[in-house]
Structure formats: C-alpha cells, structure tokens
Amino acid sequence: MNKYRLPFNLDDYHSVYIFTHIRPDGDAIGSSLALGGALKLEGKKVEMLCADEIPARYSFLPGIKNIKDYLPPLEGKGLAFVLDCNDLQRVGYFQGAVSKFDKIVNIDHHITNDQFGDVQFVDAAASSTGEIIFQFMQDNGLQLNKDISLNLYVAIASDTGSFKYNNTTPLSLRIAAELLEEGVSPSLVGRKLFDEYPLSTLLLLRDALSTVRFDSDKKIVWVNVYEKMLQSNKAKSAELDGFINYLRNVEEAEVGVLFYHTDQGKTKIGFRSKNIDVAAIAQSLGGGGHARAAGVTIPGKPETVVQNVLQAISVKLEENDFLLPAK
Numbered sequence: 119m120n121k122y123r124l125p126f127n128l129d130d131y132h133s134v135y136i137f138t139h140i141r142p143d144g145d146a147i148g149s150s151l152a153l154g155g156a157l158k159l160e161g162k163k164v165e166m167l168c169a170d171e172i173p174a175r176y177s178f179l180p181g182i183k184n185i186k187d188y189l190p191p192l193e194g195k196g197l198a199f200v201l202d203c204n205d206l207q208r209v210g211y212f213q214g215a216v217s218k219f220d221k222i223v224n225i226d227h228h229i230t231n232d233q234f235g236d237v238q239f240v241d242a243a244a245s246s247t248g249e250i251i252f253q254f255m256q257d258n259g260l261q262l263n264k265d266i267s268l269n270l271y272v273a274i275a276s277d278t279g280s281f282k283y284n285n286t287t288p289l290s291l292r293i294a295a296e297l298l299e300e301g302v303s304p305s306l307v308g309r310k311l312f313d314e315y316p317l318s319t320l321l322l323l324r325d326a327l328s329t330v331r332f333d334s335d336k337k338i339v340w341v342n343v344y345e346k347m348l349q350s351n352k353a354k355s356a357e358l359d360g361f362i363n364y365l366r367n368v369e370e371a372e373v374g375v376l377f378y379h380t381d382q383g384k385t386k387i388g389f390r391s392k393n394i395d396v397a398a399i400a401q402s403l404g405g406g407g408h409a410r411a412a413g414v415t416i417p418g419k420p421e422t423v424v425q426n427v428l429q430a431i432s433v434k435l436e437e438n439d440f441l442l443p444a445k
C-alpha cells in the first residue's frame with residue numbers, strides 16, 4: 119500500500135494543471151477528468167489540458183467541457199500532473215509549458231516511459247493510467263464519487279478493450295467492481311464507447327478496408343488510409359481509432375498495421391499484434407507504445423515508408439521473437 123503516496127504535501131499547491139497526450143483516448147481523457155474531479159473536491163484550482171480535439175464519443179463524460187486546449191495563466195506555485203504519456207513530447211504544444219512547472223508528477227503505464235518528471239508513478243504492469251489513478255487517489259486520501267468513478271471506469275475499460283485484452287488483471291476487475299458499486303453503468307459505457315459511431319466512421323471504414331493488403335504468409339495485414347478519404351467522408355482522424363483491430367483480428371494474422379498518410383508528407387502508423395513485441399519495432403523506428411499496441415510517425419513517400427515498416431516487421435517475425443512461446 120501507499121505505493122503512490124506523493125513525497126510532498128499537496129497542501130503546498132493551490133493550482134494543479136493536468137496534462138495528457140495528443141490524439142487522446144479514453145484512458146487519457148477519463149484519467150484526467152477523474153484526477154481533476156478528485157482534486158477539485160479537495161478545493162484545488164484545477165486545469166485540465168489537451169493539445170488536441172476531444173473525440174465526440176466522450177462527450178457524455180462528466181466535466182468533459184472543462185478540458186482546455188490553451189494554457190490559462192498560472193498564479194503562484196504550480197503542480198503539473200502528466201498522465202498516460204511515455205515522454206513529454208506526447209503533450210504536444212504544451213511541452214515547453216510543462217517543463218516550467220515547479221513540480222511534475224509523471225503517471226503512466228507505458229513500458230517505454232522515459233521517466234521524465236520529479237515524481238514517477240509508472241507501472242507497465244498496470245492495464246491503464248486509470249488503474250494507477252484509482253490507487254493514487256486511495257494512497258493520497260482523495261475521495262471517489264459517481265462522476266469520478268464513471269471517468270475511471272471509462273479509462274480502464276478503454277485500455278482493456280472492455281476487460282478483454284491481455285493487460286486485464288484481477289486488480290483491473292477488482293477496481294472496476296468498486297467503480298460499479300459507486301453507481302457506474304457498464305452497459306451505458308459499453309454502448310457509448312464501443313458500440314456507437316457516426317455514419318462518417320462507417321464510410322471511412324469502408325474506404326479504409328478497400329485497401330486491405332497482406333503478405334504471402336498472411337502474417338501481416340495492413341491498410342493505407344489517405345487524408346483525402348477523411349475529407350471525402352467528412353471524418354476526423356480520431357475516427358480511425360479501432361480500425362486496426364479488424365486487421366489484427368484476422369485469424370491468420372500476427373500483426374495489423376494501419377498506415378495513415380497525411381497531406382503533410384508524414385505517415386502515422388499504428389501497430390497491433392497478437393504475440394510479437396510491436397513496441398520494439400515502433401521504438402526502432404523512433405516511436406513507442408505497448409508490447410501489443412504501438413505507433414510511430416515517419417516522414418517520407420508513402421510507398422517507401424510502407425516498404426520500410428513491413429521490412430522491419432518481417433525481420434522481427436523471422437526472428438521468431440515472440441512475447442509468449444509460440445504454440
């Protein structure tokens with residue numbers, strides 16, 4: 119217990135700024151809202167910041183309207199929390215601002231976390247940052263309520279794929295049980311978070327899947343999404359989240375890759391695997407992430423980028439370098 123107890127007095131800070139990563143997901147958003155809500159109950163002046171648009175599917179979350187994409191001026195000493203970021207670059211254009219805070223608390227569960235900050239609460243065995251926030255709140259005497267519980271549940275459900283990914287542990291489910299006891303409705307979260315999508319998402323999925331390719335062993339399955347596909351369907355890039363699962367879920371496949379070629383000459387690449395360490399592949403290309411879910415952005419011609427990335431994956435597959443022994 120008290121693994122996540124702050125080594126300084128929270129009372130020393132009146133203003134608390136909570137930062138999270140660009141292209142925010144449910145864990146980033148839910149964790150920020152939960153911690154922000156809990157610190158507000160303590161009488162803190164809380165700012166929650168994200169340097170990117172919040173996807174519409176999270177609009178049902180309590181407090182979501184309070185997340186800002188600009189930095190309100192700081193009065194007096196400031197405490198910064200940085201959530202769900204493996205390095206400070208992940209906060210996007212807030213990076214310079216974060217480094218000026220008196221104290222930075224780094225709360226994260228990415229194996230590639232580079233230990234930035236004055237206090238590190240990093241646990242790669244945690245399913246989600248939300249799971250760490252729940253324990254952080256307990257260890258520092260912060261109170262739960264229904265709204266905070268909903269945000270934490272969304273954080274954990276989001277990163278565990280509704281408690282079905284490999285990172286789901288007995289602790290994840292024990293915490294989820296406590297959140298349900300606070301009044302969280304799992305069916306509401308399931309519908310809002312996993313089932314529903316706007317028509318633009320379905321049309322974008324149709325276009326993305328029309329580009330499906332696979333290697334000769336069907337071990338790597340990939341799609342190429344171009345920015346013009348988003349424009350013609352009036353879709354936002356956040357709507358691509360989850361598409362990659364269609365690729366990784368192919369029975370024969372080991373790795374799914376989504377290439378998103380932007381008009382700025384950069385390709386954003388998402389990896390999902392069953393049993394191979396894609397964080398290592400992403401890292402070797404300058405990115406990061408988790409063993410089975412990672413990403414990287416690479417400049418260059420789309421065809422060249424695709425070729426280089428597929429080559430890096432093939433090498434890894436040929437090495438038979440599996441996370442768990444192959445059956």
Ligand SMILES: [Mn+2]
Pocket residue numbers: 145146202227246247277
């Ligand atoms: Mn996360």
